[in-house]
C-alpha cells in the first residue's frame with residue numbers, strides 16, 4: 001500500500017483497559033539473583049521494576065481476561081455484542097487451542113470469533129490494524145483487541161541479559177465504528193525473517209520440539225542479541241514513523257503523542273532523535289512495567305488516557321521479534 005486510504009467508515013478506540021499482577025520484581029531483587037545492579041539496569045534500559053504473575057496455575061489468559069473485563073466495565077457494550085476478539089501474544093496458555101477463544105468464552109463474548117496473533121512486540125499494533133480494517137469494511141461493528149503476555153514463563157532468571165527487561169501484563173481496547181470523523185487514519189507495516197537469529201525462543205515449535213536436549217540447551221527461554229535488536233528497532237521504528245507522517249503530510253510537530261513500544265528507554269530516545277520527534281511527546285511507563293511485549297501499547301494508553309483530548313494526533317510505533325514492525329496514525333475520538 002503506497003497511498004493513504006480513503007475511508008467512508010472509520011474505526012475508533014472507544015475504551016481502554018489493562019491489568020498488571022500485584023507482585024513486583026525490582027532491580028534490587030534482580031541484584032540478588034544475577035550479577036547486575038540497579039544502576040546498570042536503569043542506565044541501559046530505564047527499567048526500575050516489573051510485574052510478575054507468580055501463581056503457576058495462571059497463564060496469559062488470566063491477564064487477558066482481567067484486561068478485557070476492565071475495558072468492558074468502562075463501556076455500555078455487552079460482551080455478546082463483540083464480533084471479533086484478537087489476542088496478541090507470544091505466550092499463549094497452550095501451543096494448540098487459541099487462548100483468545102478461552103478469553104472470549106470467559107468474558108461472555110459468545111458471538112465473537114477469536115484468534116491469537118503472534119507478531120511479538122508488534123502484535124498489538126498489527127491487531128489494531130486488522131480490527132480497524134474489519135470495522136471499516138463493514139464486517140464487524142465491535143472488536144476487542146487484547147495484548148497480553150506472561151513473559152516470566154519464557155524468561156530464564158539466571159540470564160542477566162534478558163531477565164532485566166521483561167515483565168508480565170495485559171492491556172485491551174474496544175474498537176468500533178467511529179461516531180465522528182476521528183479514529184484509525186493510516187498504517188505502515190513490514191517484517192523481515194532476518195530477525196529469527198537475533199530474537200527468539202528456539203525450541204517448542206515444529207523445528208525443535210521440546211526434548212531433553214532442548215531443555216538442557218536452554219532453548220525454551222527467550223534469547224536476544226541485544227545490540228542487533230537495538231539497532232534494527234531504532235532504524236525501523238524511526239523509518240516507519242517517518243513514512244506514515246510523510247504520507248499524511250504531517251510535520252513531526254503536528255503529532256500530539258507518540259505511543260511507542262516500551263522496549264527500552266534508550267531505544268525510545270534513539271528513535272525519537274532519529275525520527276526528529278519531540279521527546280516530550282513520547283509517553284513512557286517502562287520504568288514500572290519493563291517490556292511486557294504485546295501489552296506495552298495498551299498499557300501506555302491506559303496510563304495516559306486522561307491526557308488525551310478529542311482530535312489529538314497519536315503516532316503509534318512498534319518493533320518486535322520476527323522481526324516485525326510498523327507505525328500507525330490515529331486521531332483520538334473521545
Ligand SMILES: CC(C)(COP(=O)(O)OP(=O)(O)OC[C@H]1O[C@@H](n2cnc3c(N)ncnc32)[C@H](O)[C@@H]1OP(=O)(O)O)[C@@H](O)C(=O)NCCC(=O)NCCS
Pocket residue numbers: 035036037040041044045121160161164165224225226227229230233263264267291319320321
Ligand atoms: C540488552 C541491552 C540492555 C544490553 O546493553 P548493551 O549496552 O548492548 O550491553 P552489552 O550487551 O554490550 O554488554 C555490555 C556488558 O554488560 C554486560 N551485561 C549484560 N547484561 C548485564 C546486566 N544485566 N548487568 C550487568 N552487566 C550486564 C555484558 O555481559 C557485557 O559485559 P562484557 O563487556 O564483559 O562482555 C541492550 O543491548 C538492549 O537494550 N537491547 C535491546 C533489547 C530489547 O529491547 N529487546 C526487546 C526488543 S522488542
